[in-house]
Amino acid sequence: MGRKVAVVAGGHSKFGKRYDATMRELCAEAYKPIYDEGLTQDKIDASVLSYAASQFSGQGAGSALIADYIGLQDKPHMRVESACTTGTASLRAAWGLVSAGLYDVMLVLGVEQMNRVSSATATEYMSQAGDMRWEYPFGISFPAFYALMASRYMSDYNMDHEVLAKIAVKSHHYGAQNPKAHLPKEVSLEEANNAVPICRPLNLYDCSLITDGAAGVVIAAEERVKEFTDRPMWIRGIGAGASEMMIQDRPSLTSIPGAKRAGKAAFEMAGLGPEDINMAQVHDCFTIAELVAYEDLGFAEPGKGPELVENKEIYHDGRIPVNCDGGLKSKGHPLGATGVSMTYEILKQMRGEAENSSRQIKDVQYGLAHNVGQSGQFVNVFIFERGF
């Protein structure tokens, strides 16, 4: 293994329907707090500036545009793309370059601008990430893939939709306390359980948001970390996994095999287990995705995820706090930014910088980010360790 690498700073734009900004301004908004912490352009050796889908913005070669806009036009940069895991794939790529010694300090920025098109068009674009020959012609949208998982899970484990609604209630509870969130409002169990159907059994409150936003972090090699912060967050474990392209080919629809593999690899690299994790940011593009993540990551046995929900063990003062920033569900899901936003949130929680005590998790030593692309074709799991 190469050099140790730490996250030394982070920044985050407001998530939402950002008709006031394009990708470039969103990235500037995410980089500015990092700049203000002293990570000015001259300190950055190179960057990974990524977004998942150029159809949304219509911008080609976007990393060049972003680099130029934020003053990194003379530094090496690139874009990494892997659907909704674009953010953590970018972090993984940067980690590799720093760990190997090619660069000492790198900026990772993830961004997406999705609201320049209608919801129906956005749904169309995302459905094209299914198999264009055998799935897309039948109108299987992004929520439809996860609804297929939900139908099967509810049947296999005799689970009522209300469990999923309780996950949405929790996400909105925390999103309401996050000033960066796209939809910062509480929802009642009744609202979440009886909302307008999107892809049954999933309804409106089971689905994440179509969001504009950006998030960024800077990572540094161990010998340089002290130049930038006395509160680093070490990258302790990284795991990546993949699953079959067509969802019909999966051996199980109640689990994402690539997520299990990614989690196992990350825990092995970190020398830790699920019981060591103090908080998790999981990829709740849909409520069923969060439930399945509990089990894929080992926080619950197969079929036992609902017990974590019923016992509120996923709240900020529970056994394994999950998505206490509102998650993709309430904070929002700008595809390319999501994985970086998860990393930013864990850094913030470790530093005790949540906006108020009602969402601050106590004494976070180890945090986990679980980032899934499409319906599980890409998965990255990161385990971070507090370094102070």
Added chain:
Amino acid sequence: MAEKKEVYLGYTTDKALTPWYVEWLAALEQERIMKSVCTSCKAEYLPPRQHCQKCLSVTEFADFTETEAKLVSYVIVDFAPESLSSKAPYVVAIGEFPSGLRLTAHITNLMSLPEVGMALKLGFDRVDDKKVTYRWLV
């Protein structure tokens, strides 16, 4: 490249027509489903693949004759992608045949909510009177 013509699989189709895919669609127009069989290791695929996933050898088409299946999972799409918004709501189901091969298609004759494990029968449908597709019947 293949001749340019309008060929539909479901309600829309992959526009990347190749001779291999056109041959498969031609069989579909005759209400025949073709699986593919690896010429080397004999692995079978449905939907078909031109190359074997295991050994990358080319495959050849063979008639797929199973028609009875069980429902693996389903979704009722209320909010559809833009290209299919006029068709919503519609039901998409994954069915598994006794051989273990699976197919994803619409269920078009439901009178009540679908259930995991229910019996499905493979059938065909003409969309807009001219486009053939396969579908599940209950």
